[in-house]
Amino acid sequence: MKKALITGVTGQDGSYLAEFLMEKGYEVHGVIRRSSSYNQERLEHIHLSELLGSNGNIKRFFLHYGDITDALNIMNLISTIQPDEIYNLAAQSHVHVSFEMPGYTLDVDAKGTLNILEAVRILGLAEKTRVYQASTSELFGKVQEVPQKETTPFYPRSPYGIAKMYGYWITKNYRESYQLFAVNGILFNHESERRAENFVTRKITLAAARIAKQKQQTLQLGNLDAYRDWGYAKDYVECMWLMLQHDKPEDFVIATGEMHSVREFAEIAFQHAGIELQWTGVGIQEKGINRSTGEVVVEVSPRYFRPAEVDQLLGDPTKAKKLLNWNPTKTTFEELVKRMVHFDLEKVAKEENTVKMFE
Ligand code: NDP
Ligand code: GDR
Structure with missing residues (x-):
């Protein structure tokens, strides 16, 4: 049974991805933050299906306290779980908030990504563990080309976009330097009934x-x-998984092609x-x-x-359609x-x- 570790499991994408991977037969481990109020609403149905034994009573969903800014905690989790796949979805993900908290956004979205890649490298898991980094269309920011594809130059317009730009490059750098199977999913906006209420x-x-x-x-x-190029979040988490199943580690734009x-x-x-x-x-x-x-x-x-x-974003998902056989307009x-x-x-x-x- 393959093991996946998801950071940001309590968020919109994390909850859909956890479901998706459970359906694929994975043992899923999620990182949750300690909070003074309940933060697992999006995961309750998964807990319930596990308790009812609909998966033959073998527990396959585990939550661990953690924070990606805590390098020791992340190292410990990765060392204990020995995941085959890590999905780094954790982020301070609100663009407007990033202007009010640029330093914090940098710590989580940039340094947090490095903490994960470093843990995989130091623990000698480069050959075993594949890493997905949640990159974003906000990298394109002030648009240099329409539509935006994998080769379009970046021009981020917020502390969020700039912190994510570090995440993008450090992922690519660990791939090139240490032969990690580490990829960037450059996802355009995706929404759902689980979207946080301030987007x-x-x-x-x-x-x-x-x-x-x-x-x-x-x-x-x-x-x-x-x-914006708005897609449906549930359709997009499939791509994250497809990118890690691909024969080569490569970066992909995921979008509908409509704005x-x-x-x-x-x-x-x-x-x-x-x-x-x-x-x-x-x-x-x-x-x-x-x-x-x-x-x-x-x-x-x-x-x-x-x-x-960021006035307008429009993605070109041709590469994902061709190489991952992904249908952008489900x-x-x-x-x-x-x-x-x-x-x-x-x-x-x-x-x-x-x-x-x-x-
Ligand atoms: P959400 O804001 O819904 O979820 C963010 C998740 O990250 C939450 O689980 C949150 O936990 C967790 N988190 C935040 N900070 C930390 C931390 N320091 N350590 C551990 N966990 C943390 O985001 P989405 O699900 O919408 O997005 C997932 C990822 O994809 C993000 O990285 C986002 O930047 C990126 N992205 C999203 C797009 C979209 O349109 N949705 C498009 C492109 C990229 P808690 O519940 O405790 O707050
Ligand atoms: P975005 O999403 O910044 O694209 O980032 P958001 O929904 O916050 O804004 C989209 C656009 O709508 C405009 N807007 C408003 N935005 C908010 N939040 N609230 C408002 O009242 C409002 N009125 C107009 C914004 O100015 C903006 O132009 C999302 C996040 O999920 C990121 O994490 C992700 O990386 C990108 O999408 C791709």
């Missing part, structure tokens, strides 16, 4: 659901004219929640009005503007938005019930 897509789908159910009045957004604006995302999301948006005004005066009631439901707030913005943009809104409509309905229960 723009989930913020919109939750707000659209709450506004439709009269639990919230308005949604405040920043730059409505940012364009949409934040404005468009909001329009479609509100539509699925039963509200037709009409835009009025310009710049920070711009507003989204509910066409049937005339109420303002979307406002622009400079609070969500970034000191330096879930279309429309389906993704619809799926997230319907999930949040149900979530919000349950919130209402909970409120009523305690009234």
